[in-house]
Amino acid sequence: MIEIELDGKKVEIAEGSTVMHAAEKANTSIPHFCYHKKLSISANCRMCLVEIENAPKPMPACATTVAKGMVVHTHSDKAIQAQQSVMEFLLINHPLDCPICDQGGECKLQDVAVGYGLSVSRYAEDKRVVTGKDVGPLISMQEMSRCIHCTRCVRFGQEIAGVMELGMSHRGEHSTIETFLAGSIDSELSGNMIDLCPVGALTSKPFRYSARTWELSRRKSISPHDSTGANLIVQVKNNRVMRVLPLENEAVNECWLADRDRFSYEALNSPDRLTVPMIKHAGQWIEVDWQTALEHVANGLRQISAEFGAASIGALVSPHSTLEELHLAVKLMQGLGSPNIDYRLRHAEFVAPEGVHTLGMSIASLSQLQSVLVLGSNLRKDHPLFAQRIRQATRHHSCVVSALVEKSQNWAMPVANWLESDATQWTVALAGVVAAVAAAKGINSPVEGVVNAQTIAIAQSLMSDNRSAILFGNAAVHHAKASSLLAMANWIAEHTGAVVGHLTEAANTVGAQWVGAMPGALGMNAAQMLNGSLKAVLLLNNEPKFDSGAQSMDGLSKSKMVVSLSPFNANSDCCNVMLPIAPFTETSGTYINAEGRVQSFHAVVKPLGETRPAWKVWRVLANMLDVPEFDFASSKDVLQSIPGLAFSDTSGDVVSVTPERLSNKTRAAMDVTPCKVAPIVASIYQIDGMVRRAKSLQLTADGRQHLSSERVMA
Numbered sequence: 250m251i252e253i254e255l256d257g258k259k260v261e262i263a264e265g266s267t268v269m270h271a272a273e274k275a276n277t278s279i280p281h282f283c284y285h286k287k288l289s290i291s292a293n294c295r296m297c298l299v300e301i302e303n304a305p306k307p308m309p310a311c312a313t314t315v316a317k318g319m320v321v322h323t324h325s326d327k328a329i330q331a332q333q334s335v336m337e338f339l340l341i342n343h344p345l346d347c348p349i350c351d352q353g354g355e356c357k358l359q360d361v362a363v364g365y366g367l368s369v370s371r372y373a374e375d376k377r378v379v380t381g382k383d384v385g386p387l388i389s390m391q392e393m394s395r396c397i398h399c400t401r402c403v404r405f406g407q408e409i410a411g412v413m414e415l416g417m418s419h420r421g422e423h424s425t426i427e428t429f430l431a432g433s434i435d436s437e438l439s440g441n442m443i444d445l446c447p448v449g450a451l452t453s454k455p456f457r458y459s460a461r462t463w464e465l466s467r468r469k470s471i472s473p474h475d476s477t478g479a480n481l482i483v484q485v486k487n488n489r490v491m492r493v494l495p496l497e498n499e500a501v502n503e504c505w506l507a508d509r510d511r512f513s514y515e516a517l518n519s520p521d522r523l524t525v526p527m528i529k530h531a532g533q534w535i536e537v538d539w540q541t542a543l544e545h546v547a548n549g550l551r552q553i554s555a556e557f558g559a560a561s562i563g564a565l566v567s568p569h570s571t572l573e574e575l576h577l578a579v580k581l582m583q584g585l586g587s588p589n590i591d592y593r594l595r596h597a598e599f600v601a602p603e604g605v606h607t608l609g610m611s612i613a614s615l616s617q618l619q620s621v622l623v624l625g626s627n628l629r630k631d632h633p634l635f636a637q638r639i640r641q642a643t644r645h646h647s648c649v650v651s652a653l654v655e656k657s658q659n660w661a662m663p664v665a666n667w668l669e670s671d672a673t674q675w676t677v678a679l680a681g682v683v684a685a686v687a688a689a690k691g692i693n694s695p696v697e698g699v700v701n702a703q704t705i706a707i708a709q710s711l712m713s714d715n716r717s718a719i720l721f722g723n724a725a726v727h728h729a730k731a732s733s734l735l736a737m738a739n740w741i742a743e744h745t746g747a748v749v750g751h752l753t754e755a756a757n758t759v760g761a762q763w764v765g766a767m768p769g770a771l772g773m774n775a776a777q778m779l780n781g782s783l784k785a786v787l788l789l790n791n792e793p794k795f796d797s798g799a800q801s802m803d804g805l806s807k808s809k810m811v812v813s814l815s816p817f818n819a820n821s822d823c824c825n826v827m828l829p830i831a832p833f834t835e836t837s838g839t840y841i842n843a844e845g846r847v848q849s850f851h852a853v854v855k856p857l858g859e860t861r862p863a864w865k866v867w868r869v870l871a872n873m874l875d876v877p878e879f880d881f882a883s884s885k886d887v888l889q890s891i892p893g894l895a896f897s898d899t900s901g902d903v904v905s906v907t908p909e910r911l912s913n914k915t916r917a918a919m920d921v922t923p924c925k926v927a928p929i930v931a932s933i934y935q936i937d938g939m940v941r942r943a944k945s946l947q948l949t950a951d952g953r954q955h956l957s958s959e960r961v962m963a
Contacts, residue, residue, distance in 0.1 A: 253319040268299060268310040268321055279323050280332055280361045282339075282447045283399040284311040287504065288408060294399050296339070296361065298331040299323045307331035329365070336365040341372045342422060343448075344394050352449030354462040358397065377422050385433035386948035387440055387512060389454040390426075396450040398424055402442040409505065410436040411629075411640050411661025426450070435950040436661075437633045437933060440511040444494065444504075455512055455945045456492045460484075468853040469496055471840050472510040473569050473833040474936060476753040477502055477612065477634045478842030479510050483834060483853045490514045490834055490854060500613050501846065507633035508949070509933065509940045514834070516817075516942035517857075523818045523829040524858025534821065539859065543866070546826055547873040549810045553785045554585065563589030563778040565797075566766050567790035568755035569937045570863065571838025572847075573887040575757065576764040577867035577879075578789055584876030588772030589783065592761035594796040595754075595929040597729040599774035604912025605762040606726075608843040609750030610718065618642045619714040620649040622682070622707055622747075624734060625675065626722020628652070629660045630933040630951065632752050635843075636660060649710040653678055653725075666706050672927040676730045679737045680921045682707050686744050695740060696919045711745040721751045723931075729924035732917035739914060749913045753843045755937070760841040763906060764891060781807035788813045789863060790830070792820060792938055798929055814863055817938050829860045832939065836862035837884045839903065845911055847894065847903045 250261045255268075255275050262271045267290070272279050283294040292312035299310045302320040307328060310321075322328055340362065347353050381391035400417060403426065407413045414434045417426050428434060434442070443453050465484040472479040480496035493514050495506040526542035527534045537545075553561055562585055566578050575592070582590045593599060615638035629636045640662040642648035651666035653675060670678035680698030685708035687694035698704070711717045719738045721731075728734060735749070742749045753759055761767075768774050773782055779797055781804040788811065793801040802823050805811055811824035816832040830836075835856045839849040856862070864884055871879035881887045888903060889896070895905045934940045934952045946952050 251315050251317050253315050253317075253321060255321045256323055262315055264315075266315050268301075268308070268313045268315060268319075269297060271315055271321070272310060272323060277323055279310050280365060281311060282357060282361075282397060283401060285401055285445060288401060288404045291400050291404065294339070294397065295335045296332060298328060298335060300325045300328040300331075332365050333367065336362060337367055337371070339397050340366060340370065342377045342394070343397070344376060344392075346392070346395075350392070350395070350449040351452040351457055352446075356449060357447035379425055382427060382431075383433075384428055385435065385439075385950075386945040387454055387508060388434055388443060389452045389457055390450070392452070393425065393450050395448045396426055397448055398426070399447060400426075401445040401447070402426065402451060405442055405445055406436065408644070409441070409637060409640075410438045411637075412436050414439070415442070433950065437508050437630060437951065438505060438637065440508045441495075441505050453492065455515055460486045460491045465491060468851070470833065470850045470853055471756070471848045472506075473756045473840070474509050474513065474940065475507070475632055475634075476756060476758055476843035477507075477632065478756065478840055478846060478848050479506055479634060480848075481506070481510065483514070485854055488854045490517050500611065501842070502634055505634060505637065509936070509943070509946060512945050513939045513943045515944050515946075516939040517832055517834055519817075519942045519944070521817045521819075521942050522857060523816060523827055524860060525829060526859065527827045529825045534827075539861065542826060542828060543870055543873060546810075546812050546828075547870060550585065550785055550874065553809060557784045559586035560589065560771075561784040562587045562787075563773060563783045563785070564591075564787040564789065565594060565775055565778060565791050565793070566590065566592050566761070567594065567796065567937070568592045568758040568761045570757060570761075570790045571833070571836070571884075572757060572760040572764065572841060572891065573838050573884045574789060574863040574867065575761050575766045576887060576891050577864050577871070577881075578787070579764050579766055580879070581867055581871050581874075581876060584871060584879075585874065588769030589778055590766055590772070591768055591775040591778065592758070592766040593775050594791060594793075595723075595727045595931070596731070596775065597727060597924075597926055597928060598731045599768075599776070600732040600915075600917060601767065602762065603914055603916065605759060605845075605906075605910045606721075606751040606753065606913055607759055607845045607911050608720075608752065609748045609913050610844070612638065612842075612844050615639055616641045617646060618648050618716050618718055619646050620710040620717040620747075621651070622711060622719045623650070623652045623654075624679070624719065624721050624738065625653060625672070625725030625728060625928065626720070626752060627654070627658050627930075628722065628752075629658070631723050631754075633933075635752060636662070646716075649713075651707045651710060665710065666703050668703050668707065672724065672728070673923045673925060675725070675728060676733050676737070676921045677923060679734055680919075683737050683741060683919075686712070686741050690744055692744070696737065696921050698921070708741075708745070711741065711747050715746045717745060717747040719747050719749050721749075723752070723754045724928040726751060726754065727928035727930065729926050729928070730920060730922075732915055733920040735913070735915045736917045736919045740919070751843070751913060756842070757840045759843065759845060760839070763841060763893065763910070779804045781805075783808050785810040786812070788815070788820060788824065790815055790938065793823065794820075795931070795935060795941065814866060815938065816860065817942060819938060828866055829858065830863040830866060831856050831860050835860060836864070838864075839884075839888055841906065845906050845908070847905055849888070849903060
């Protein structure tokens with residue numbers, strides 16, 4: 250540690266740190282634009298000039314390394330004069346359009362100009378004009394005359410997103426930020442550039458001209474999409490979600506959001522929202538009140554149970570549902586005497602897991618890995634924020650990334666070893682890695698596998714350091730030989746010291762396992778329920794056509810009653826009753842992310858129309874069916890009834906899950922035989938009903954490539 254003096258105070262800071270880091274530690278504010286704690290130092294705005302004793306001129310705080318005995322003055326006359334001079338230069342060409350700028354009210358340039366800008370300008374010449382650019386449906390670059398060339402957006406693309414989509418061309422006042430060759434910005438993390446821009450040059454195209462920042466109320470929430478559990482700030486005006494921003498949580502999403510977390514809110518007010526209960530009568534949909542709809546469902550379930558038995562009733566629930574909704578769905582099916590419930594909508598194998606599958610490590614530790622083998626995942630698209638973490642591991646810790654996939658993809662990071670194989674042959678390919686590890690250890694391999702240069706390289710990377718991991722992606726989990734792949738992964742981990750983890754598909758995949766949203770010993774799994782074996786089917790946040798494949802519609806057509814609980818008019822072609830339930834912004838609930846972190850949230854707006862929280866729908870339906878122990882007054886009551894959760898003694902909130910049930914182990918045998926069916930995998934903007942209905946996301950390059958869910962191989 251080095252001790253320096255900053256504005257008369259002694260500050261201890263690590264050797265190699267900058268004056269800006271010391272100022273942050275001392276809670277001293279230094280004006281800046283180009284500096285960002287997550288990006289490299291560029292020192293091109295010069296706004297952070299400070300006076301350092303014995304230095305011949307003011308020095309940039311962001312780029313000046315501390316030295317023992319250094320004396321720094323951040324608010325001396327010399328420092329302030331330098332900062333004011335820089336501010337004057339920055340404002341020379343900046344347009345005077347604050348009244349119409351979307352950044353007004355949250356503009357860093359505006360804020361700093363109040364403290365360091367002059368009341369008059371000495372610049373009398375014409376201001377420069379930069380032509381606007383169309384870079385896609387998410388980011389507006391129509392006011393690039395406001396750009397101050399801080400290059401935050403450029404550095405973000407290079408260093409965080411891994412794709413240099415923006416760059417600066419020309420010099421002097423002709424400098425401009427652009428995509429070159431009239432390209433679009435297609436990164437799945439691109440929306441973060443909007444947050445990083447300190448002026449109004451880059452703004453949100455979907456949010457543009459819709460509200461002022463001071464008109465918006467800010468409420469915390471959790472993303473309902475992938476398993477990161479990204480923390481959100483949802484901004485609301487007149488009971489309508491207007492914008493979603495990241496809530497900084499260093500342990501989860503840092504200060505970033507994936508684009509689907511940021512822009513999927515468009516679906517909340519889409520024309521496809523279901524706002525009243527509806528019943529199909531004589532082929533026509535009729536709007537009814539809740540009492541009529543629930544009585545119709547209850548009577549239908551009673552009749553079907555009496556005629557065909559309780560085992561003819563089943564529930565297909567989405568892992569994007571809250572913990573409370575999934576728990577009550579399980580309790581309702583148990584109360585009806587049916588063992589048929591499943592969240593594994595895209596799986597091809599349904600072996601009961603020994604424990605609850607999780608990441609097996611903290612999300613933050615992904616950034617520290619030194620070797621990783623990813624099985625069956627398009628990592629960059631399936632889990633953008635996890636990919637960003639591993640990308641940082643490759644940059645800062647020389648992490649060796651290997652992947653077993655059907656075809657190599659652009660992960661925007663260096664991938665050392667692509668083990669390419671047809672998805673039906675993945676067990677054969679992974680057996681080669683098992684054999685390579687066995688050969689390196691001088692032991693017998695439990696399976697026969699082909700050892701080649703690639704499998705040897707993967708084996709050596711996993712054995713080279715103790716910070717290594719084998720991560721299961723969506724396609725591997727959905728694979729017809731998923732348990733065999735897991736058994737081989739565990740054997741490799743046992744002999745290399747690697748950690749086995751599941752990236753997990755949805756926001757609450759871990760939660761669905763935790764509450765047991767899987768069939769009992771004699772129950773039907775999702776595939777069996779969708780083949781026409783049931784007489785009554787309850788669908789929670791589930792669209793079988795997209796979530797399980799178009800062939801599932803034939804099986805549902807054989808059922809006497811299909812009830813859809815969804816925020817959207819989603820299953821009108823296959824169901825008899827549609828019940829409007831609240832999306833995550835209109836209900837309170839809980840998700841458990843990939844690492845097992847329990848995160849609860851509250852509703853941020855009132856339910857739209859006659860929409861009701863799904864946990865309330867389950868409760869009332871259970872009361873009508875005389876199912877006992879369904880007297881819940883709030884979602885918190887439901888949460889507190891779930892076994893295995895640890896609660897805070899002071900607030901009463903859930904703080905964690907008990908770790909005993911968390912396990913990625915398996916007793917399954919290693920079956921190397923190829924399978925016949927490729928896994929079902931949803932693309933980045935088809936993962937759930939919300940992103941499927943977010944117009945701007947569907948207009949992106951990724952959205953246009955997959956306009957409907959289809960059977961694909963990772």
